[in-house]
Structures are given as C-alpha cells and as structure tokens.
Amino acid sequence: MREIKTVRWDDETDSILLIDQTRLPHSYRSIRCRTVKRLITAIHRLEVRGAPALGVAGAYGVALAALTIHEKDFIRYLDKVTIAAHAIGDARPTAVNLSWGVQRVLSRVYLADSIEEAQALSLTEACTIASEDAAACHAIGKNGAALIGSGSTILTHCNAGALACSEWGTALGIVRSAVQTGKEVRVIACETRPLMQGARLTAWELKRDGIEVTVIPDSAAAHMMRKGEIDCVIVGADRITPDAVFNKVGTYMHAVCAHAHSLPFYVAAPLSTFDPMHTEEEIVIEERDRDEVAFYGSYATVPERVPVRNPAFDATPLTLISSIITESGIIRPPLDWDSIGPIRRII
Amino acid sequence: MREIKTVRWDDETDSILLIDQTRLPHSYRSIRCRTVKRLITAIHRLEVRGAPALGVAGAYGVALAALTIHEKDFIRYLDKVTIAAHAIGDARPTAVNLSWGVQRVLSRVYLADSIEEAQALSLTEACTIASEDAAACHAIGKNGAALIGSGSTILTHCNAGALACSEWGTALGIVRSAVQTGKEVRVIACETRPLMQGARLTAWELKRDGIEVTVIPDSAAAHMMRKGEIDCVIVGADRITPDAVFNKVGTYMHAVCAHAHSLPFYVAAPLSTFDPMHTEEEIVIEERDRDEVAFYGSYATVPERVPVRNPAFDATPLTLISSIITESGIIRPPLDWDSIGPIRRII
Numbered sequence: 001m002r003e004i005k006t007v008r009w010d011d012e013t014d015s016i017l018l019i020d021q022t023r024l025p026h027s028y029r030s031i032r033c034r035t036v037k038r039l040i041t042a043i044h045r046l047e048v049r050g051a052p053a054l055g056v057a058g059a060y061g062v063a064l065a066a067l068t069i070h071e072k073d074f075i076r077y078l079d080k081v082t083i084a085a086h087a088i089g090d091a092r093p094t095a096v097n098l099s100w101g102v103q104r105v106l107s108r109v110y111l112a113d114s115i116e117e118a119q120a121l122s123l124t125e126a127c128t129i130a131s132e133d134a135a136a137c138h139a140i141g142k143n144g145a146a147l148i149g150s151g152s153t154i155l156t157h158c159n160a161g162a163l164a165c166s167e168w169g170t171a172l173g174i175v176r177s178a179v180q181t182g183k184e185v186r187v188i189a190c191e192t193r194p195l196m197q198g199a200r201l202t203a204w205e206l207k208r209d210g211i212e213v214t215v216i217p218d219s220a221a222a223h224m225m226r227k228g229e230i231d232c233v234i235v236g237a238d239r240i241t242p243d244a245v246f247n248k249v250g251t252y253m254h255a256v257c258a259h260a261h262s263l264p265f266y267v268a269a270p271l272s273t274f275d276p277m278h279t280e281e282e283i284v285i286e287e288r289d290r291d292e293v294a295f296y297g298s299y300a301t302v303p304e305r306v307p308v309r310n311p312a313f314d315a316t317p318l319t320l321i322s323s324i325i326t327e328s329g330i331i332r333p334p335l336d337w338d339s340i341g342p343i344r345r346i347i
Numbered sequence: 348m349r350e351i352k353t354v355r356w357d358d359e360t361d362s363i364l365l366i367d368q369t370r371l372p373h374s375y376r377s378i379r380c381r382t383v384k385r386l387i388t389a390i391h392r393l394e395v396r397g398a399p400a401l402g403v404a405g406a407y408g409v410a411l412a413a414l415t416i417h418e419k420d421f422i423r424y425l426d427k428v429t430i431a432a433h434a435i436g437d438a439r440p441t442a443v444n445l446s447w448g449v450q451r452v453l454s455r456v457y458l459a460d461s462i463e464e465a466q467a468l469s470l471t472e473a474c475t476i477a478s479e480d481a482a483a484c485h486a487i488g489k490n491g492a493a494l495i496g497s498g499s500t501i502l503t504h505c506n507a508g509a510l511a512c513s514e515w516g517t518a519l520g521i522v523r524s525a526v527q528t529g530k531e532v533r534v535i536a537c538e539t540r541p542l543m544q545g546a547r548l549t550a551w552e553l554k555r556d557g558i559e560v561t562v563i564p565d566s567a568a569a570h571m572m573r574k575g576e577i578d579c580v581i582v583g584a585d586r587i588t589p590d591a592v593f594n595k596v597g598t599y600m601h602a603v604c605a606h607a608h609s610l611p612f613y614v615a616a617p618l619s620t621f622d623p624m625h626t627e628e629e630i631v632i633e634e635r636d637r638d639e640v641a642f643y644g645s646y647a648t649v650p651e652r653v654p655v656r657n658p659a660f661d662a663t664p665l666t667l668i669s670s671i672i673t674e675s676g677i678i679r680p681p682l683d684w685d686s687i688g689p690i691r692r693i694i
Contacts, residue, residue: 025650188656191640191648193540193564199641199648207653215649216656217540217640218566219504219597223661226599250566252573253604260603293538293564294546296643301538301546302562303372306554309535309563314570 001176001209004162007048007056009127014067016060018048021163021197025204036065036084043091043098046195050164051238052133055097055272059126061088062105066122077115081122082106093284094246094313095238096275101129130166136270137168139327141177144234144268147323147330148174150183152231155221155258158192158248159201160236160268170268171234172205174325179211186212188230190221192248194292194310218250222257233258237269240324242335244280244315245269251313255320264322271326286312348523348556351509354395354403356474361414363407365395368510368544372551383412383431390438390445393542397511398585399480402444402619406473408435409452413469424462428469429453440631441593441660442585443622448476477513483617484515486674488524491581491615494670494677495521497530499578502568502605504537505595506548507583507615517615518581519552521672526558533559535577537568539595541639541657565597569604580605584616587671589682591627591662592616598660602667611669618673633659 008017016033022045023029031047033039039061042048048057065084071077089102108125112118148154154175161172168176178185187206192198199215206213216224224230233254239246245267258265275283288310294302302308318333355364363380369392370376378394380386386408389395395404412431418424436449455472459465495501501522508519515523525532534553539545546562553560563571571577580601586593592614605612622630635657641649649655665680 025647190566191540193538193566196648200650203653204650207650214654214656215640217596218564219537219540219600220656220658220661222600222603223596223658224656226661249564249570253566253569253600256569256607257600257603260607293562297646299644300372301543303547303551303554306550307561309561309567309571311567311570314567314573 001180004167004205006050006053006163007060007130007166009060009063009123009130014064016057016064018042018057019163020047021049021201022047024200033064035068036061036088039064040088040091043088049197050159051095051097051236051273052137052165052170052270053163054092054095055101056130056133056166058088058098058101059105059129062102062109063122063126066109066119074115077118078109081109081118092286094286097238097272100272104129133166133270133272134168136327137165137170137173138177140170140268140270140325141168141173143327143330144174144266144325145177145181145183147264147266147325148178148183148185149231150185152183152185153188153229154185155188155190155224155230155233155254156202157190157198157218157235157250157254159197159205161202161205163201163205164236169205170236170270172202174234174268175206175211176209186214188221188224189213189215190218190250190254191215192250193218197248221254225257225261225263230263232264232266234266234268237267237273238313239283240267240269240274241278241280241283242276244317245321246283246285246313246315249311249314252316255316259320265320266323266325267321268325271328280315283315285314288312348527351514351552353397353400353510354407354477354513356407356410356470356477361411363404363411365389365404366510367394368396368548369394371510371547380411382415383408383435386411387435387438390435396544397506398442398444398583398620399484399512399517399617400510401439401442402448403477403480403513405435405445405448406452406476408432409449409456410469410473413456413466421462424465425456428456428465439633441633444585444619447619451476480513480617480619481515483674484512484517484520485524487517487615487617487672488515488520490674490677491521491613491672492524492528492530494611494613494672495525495530495532496578497532499530499532500535500576501532502535502537502571502577502580502601503549504545504565504582504597504601505539506544506552508549508552510548510552511583516552517583517617519549521581521615522553522558523556533561535568535571536560536562537565537597537601538562539597540565544595568601572604572608572610577610579611579613581613581615584614584620585660586630587614587616587621588625588627588630589623591664592668593630593632593660593662596658596661599663602663606667612667613670613672614668615672618675627662630662632661635659
C-alpha cells in the first residue's frame with residue numbers, strides 16, 4: 001500500500017499540509033495552511049474533508065492558532081486562541097470529529113501556565129491525535145477485516161479512505177487490511193453525488209493500491225444488490241449518536257436497500273466519531289450550495305431559478321446497521337454506551 | 348400548459364422533427380430526420396428518449412423508410428422496408444414501445460398491395476399511433492390525478508413528461524392533470540444520473556408550466572422520505588412484463604425506499620409499454636458507455652482505467668408497486684393480463 005498522509009504538520013514552517021482533495025484525481029498536490037483563516041477556507045471548500053481527517057485538521061488548527069497568535073498577555077492570548085478554535089470547530093456542523101479535535105487540543109491549552117507551554121502542549125496533543133487516528137484506522141481495519149470473506153464484493157459510498165483520515169482509512173482501511181491478510185476483495189464505489197468523492201477519491205486510492213474497484217452511479221446500488229452482485233456494504237460516519245449514524249447523503253438509502261436484501265451493513269468509525277451527548281433530532285444536517293448540484297464546472301444541469309436541495313448528510317437509524325467497527329472492537333446495536341470502551345466526551 | 352410536441356411528422360418535407368433533448372435546458376430546438384439512419388443516430392444519442400416517444404419515433408421511422416426507399420420491385424421494397432424497420436427497432440433494447448411502434452406500422456405495410464399503398468398505410472398508422480399516444484397520456488393524467496391529494500409532494504425520477512411522449516407526459520401528465528383540476532402539487536425531481544434527465548428535462552418542463560419543482564440528488568430521496576417530505580412516488584416505465592417494471596436505473600431503489608416508508612409508488616404508462624410475452628429474466632438491460640458516468644463534458648470524474656458500470660435501467664418487481672396507471676384505468680398487482688383491456692401484442 002502506498003502511503004497517503006492526508007493531514008500533517010510541517011515542523012520547519014509551523015504550518016499544516018493538506019492533500020487538496022478537490023483536485024483529485026487530476027492532480028495530487030498539497031495545500032499549505034499557515035493561518036487559521038486559510039485552514040477554515042480549506043474546510044469550507046472541502047480541500048480537506050472526511051470526519052477523522054477533520055478531527056486531525058481541527059486539532060492542528062488549534063495548535064496553529066496557539067503558535068501564530070501574537071499576544072503577550074496570557075489571558076488575552078487564551079481568549080484569542082479560544083475564539084480561533086471555535087471558528088475552526090464551527091466551520092462545518094455535522095461531523096463531530098472536527099469539534100472533538102478542536103476541543104481536545106483546546107482543553108490542553110487551558111492547562112498551560114504560559115504562552116510557551118500552551119504552544120508546546122497544543123502541538124503535542126494535536127500530534128498525538130494524528131498518531132491515534134492512524135492507529136485507530138489500522139485497528140479498525142484489522143477488526144473489520146475479520147468480518148470480510150475472501151471473494152467478497154464490498155459496496156461503499158463516498159470516501160472513507162486514507163483521504164478521509166490521517167492515513168489508511170476506516171471503511172477502506174478494512175478493505176486494505178483484508179487485502180493485506182491475503183483476502184481477495186473487490187470494491188463497488190458509488191460515485192457519490194454531488195461532489196463525486198466516490199468516483200474521484202475512493203477509486204483513485206484503491207486503484208493506486210492495486211485493489212479492484214468499479215464505479216457506479218449511486219442509483220445503481222440497489223439494482224446490483226438485487227442481482228446478487230454485492231456481498232456487504234461498508235461506510236464511514238461523520239457522527240454517531242445513540243440513535244443514528246450521520247454520514248454522506250445516500251448512506252440511508254443504501255442501508256434501507258441492504259436491509260431489504262438481507263445484506264450486512266457495516267459502519268467503520270473511530271470512537272472520536274461517537275457523540276453520546278446528543279440525539280438525532282438535535283444535529284444540524286449541513287445544507288450546501290445549490291451550485292454543487294446545479295452546475296458541473298460552468299455547465300448548468302438544472303434550469304435557472306429552479307430550486308435545489310443539497311443536504312450533505314443523512315441519518316441512518318441504528319436498527320438498520322449490522323455492526324459498528326471501531327478501534328476498540330465490533331459493536332452491534334443497540335449500542336450500550338458504557339460497554340464500548342473509552343468514549344471520549346466532547347464537552 | 349404550454350404545448351411541447353416532442354416527435355412530429357412534417358408533411359411538407361416528409362421528415363421527422365424531434366426536440367433535441369440533449370441540448371435542454373440550454374437550448375430548445377428541433378432536429379430534422381430525413382433518413383432512417385439519422386433517426387437511428389438520434390435514438391442512440393438520446394436526442395429522442397422516453398418509452399412512449401420512442402414508440403412514436405419508431406412508428407414514424409417505418410413510415411419514413413416506406414416513403415424514402417427507392418425500389419420499384421414491390422417484394423424487394425418490402426424486404427428493404429423490413430430491414431430498415433428492424434434496424435430502428437433494435438436501436439435500443441429495453442423500452443418495448445420502440446419495437447411495438449415499429450411492428451405496428453410494419454404490419455400495416457404488409458397489408459398493402461403496392462408501394463403507394465404501403466406508403467399511405469404506414470404514414471396513416473404512424474400518425475394514428477402519435478394521436479393515440481397523446482390521448483393515452485391525457486387519459487393517464489386524468490386517471491392518475493384522482494389518486495393525488497391537493498397539497499401533495501410527488502417524487503419523480505428521470506423524465507416521464509411531455510418530452511418522453513408525444514405530448515403531456517405519463518408521470519408528469521398526472522401532475523399536469525392534477526394541477527389542471529385545481530390541486531396544489533409540488534414535484535421533487537431526482538436529477539437522475541448519469542444523464543440528468545430529471546434536472547435537465549423534468550425541471551425544465553415543469554418550470555415552463557409554472558409547476559413548483561425542486562431538484563435533488565438521487566441519493567437524497569430516501570432521506571426526504573424519512574423526513575416526511577414526500578407523499579408519493581410516480582415514475583414512468585420502459586417495459587412492463589408480468590413480473591417487473593423496467594424503468595430508468597434508480598427506480599428500484601426508490602421503490603424499495605417508498606415501500607420501507609409506506610409511501611404509494613405509482614407507475615404511469617400507456618398499454619403500449621406492456622409486454623405480456625416475456626418475463627424479467629428475458630429482458631436485456633442496456634449497458635451504456637463508460638464515459639456517460641466517467642466524464643462531464645471534458646472533465647473526468649473517474650480516474651483513468653478504473654472500470655464503470657452504467658446500466659441504463661433496472662427492474663422493479665410488481666410486489667413493490669402500488670398501482671399502474673394506464674389510459675384504460677388503474678390496475679393493481681398482481682396483474683391480471685386478461686382484465687386490463689386491450690393489451691396490444693407486439694408479435
């Protein structure tokens with residue numbers, strides 16, 4: 001497998017390097033964020049996306065704030081870091097990992113007694129989060145691979161791969177780990193409208209690693225299930241509440257159809273994706289710009305003045321999910337929040 | 348409602364005029380087919396598409412063959428018309444209406460005793476088919492409108508509108524008829540990957556008629572059903588066998604999800620769409636070019652050398668369908684082939 005480092009810290013220049021996911025598969029290049037403002041722009045533009053990657057990016061973002069804010073008074077410094085941290089955490093509302101990463105680093109800043117200590121603690125914590133995310137993905141991969149029979153065809157939606165994490169991936173981490181243990185697996189990647197993360201990113205990642213992948217329109221998934229061409233579904237998650245999994249819009253539809261065809265429907269996510277503090281109805285589903293659906297480059301597919309709905313995510317009730325695969329093991333709904341290990345509380 | 352004549356015969360020049368559906372919504376213009384070859388190209392390119400429209404186009408195509416083939420010997424003339432008719436009928440495999448329209452006109456040609464009579468009979472029959480299709484759409488509209496409550500939000504997929512028929516539409520004919528009788532209805536149009544007939548054509552038609560329409564990615568339909576934002580689904584059909592409805596890929600997914608949400612799922616189609624002679628497993632689902640999915644204009648969304656599956660249609664078992672709305676009335680599965688009126692036999 002060829003290494004992909006989606007989000008990393010550059011010690012020499014104190015900046016964050018992100019693989020620009022809007023340019024793939026055409027060009028594979030990095031963006032350097034030297035300021036919090038640039039990082040927030042990158043999050044808005046989806047140059048970095050994917051729940052675990054957003055957690056790592058948010059964590060590095062607070063470290064970046066701690067290192068770049070010019071303020072000598074420690075109390076005013078803490079205020080400014082806090083404001084910057086909240087701005088990063090609010091850049092996208094649905095994936096819980098972003099605010100989780102931000103809060104985790106911010107809580108270290110508050111433990112410091114000086115600006116220098118705050119800078120050191122925040123960067124150390126952000127690096128720890130990145131390492132833990134990589135380790136979590138490998139553990140998810142190992143745990144999930146045990147569920148996958150050799151010869152399986154796995155349907156996935158959007159990109160829950162190395163590009164959605166610090167490396168390896170969650171759903172695609174399971175695919176990679178299965179391949180690594182000698183299993184033959186092939187992946188059906190739903191293209192994932194409107195921004196084509198399945199076609200552009202999942203197909204690119206898997207092709208690069210020599211794993212067999214075929215792209216289909218999202219609407220062909222149920223047809224392929226009915227034809228017996230899918231053995232299971234594995235997706236990532238942006239937030240898991242005690243009643244629902246939030247993930248890229250279309251996940252719910254695949255879950256309903258998998259259930260109708262008695263196919264296992266697996267969610268692969270690190271514990272940082274769990275949100276025990278909220279229920280589905282409290283979570284805002286981000287509604288993104290009309291133009292993402294209505295245009296392709298400069299080409300309009302929707303007539304002028306016709307409205308568009310563009311929810312970025314949907315919620316799948318846990319009753320439709322066979323298992324959630326975490327770094328701590330495999331859990332089955334109904335979720336017992338006390339038994340699934342150290343669920344990190346955000347607040 | 349503003350008239351749309353999707354397929355029509357031009358008496359002055361003995362040619363077929365088609366609204367070019369590949370140019371909408373950017374330009375609304377016609378293509379003139381003076382030869383059978385050009386008509387077949389138009390069918391391949393989807394300049395004309397939609398099952399009932401293909402039936403009318405196929406019918407006019409045989410008349411065009413009868414009028415343009417230069418052959419004085421009557422037997423050789425009949426052979427050449429037959430060869431041309433089969434070429435038209437084979438241009439696309441899934442929609443039964445195309446071969447139905449072709450066969451119906453061809454059977455009139457065989458009744459003739461001279462070339463002149465064959466020309467006259469074929470053109471008369473093709474014009475009759477076009478008139479009957481228009482009348483059927485209006486009757487489907489009227490029959491279906493009775494099922495739609497005022498205030499309803501109707502989900503539709505692809506385009507089963509005036510642009511898919513000679514005029515008025517099947518699924519959208521029901522919407523139009525409901526509006527005409529004073530009901531308030533709004534339409535959620537699934538954009539319909541890969542060729543965006545929902546975004547481009549359905550939205551264009553309805554906007555033009557002042558009917559409220561919102562476009563969504565196909566993958567958001569189930570999410571909206573779950574949120575209670577859809578009251579029923581109405582789609583068209585390309586072929587109805589005794590066990591399944593063939594329609595644009597994605598129809599099956601919507602049917603599974605509508606069933607899971609206890610929403611009515613209606614199919615609107617003229618009797619020319621019924622195929623009592625075959626079962627699902629005998630029908631070829633057209634697999635179209637990779638590039639329809641992998642490219643948007645010159646922009647590649649799928650990495651090079653990654654394969655794509657692009658089935659144009661899927662099959663929905665009748666068990667998932669609440670009613671089929673025809674010009675002869677509303678029928679509910681299980682279909683009783685003897686009781687639904689004069690089903691025209693193709694062969």
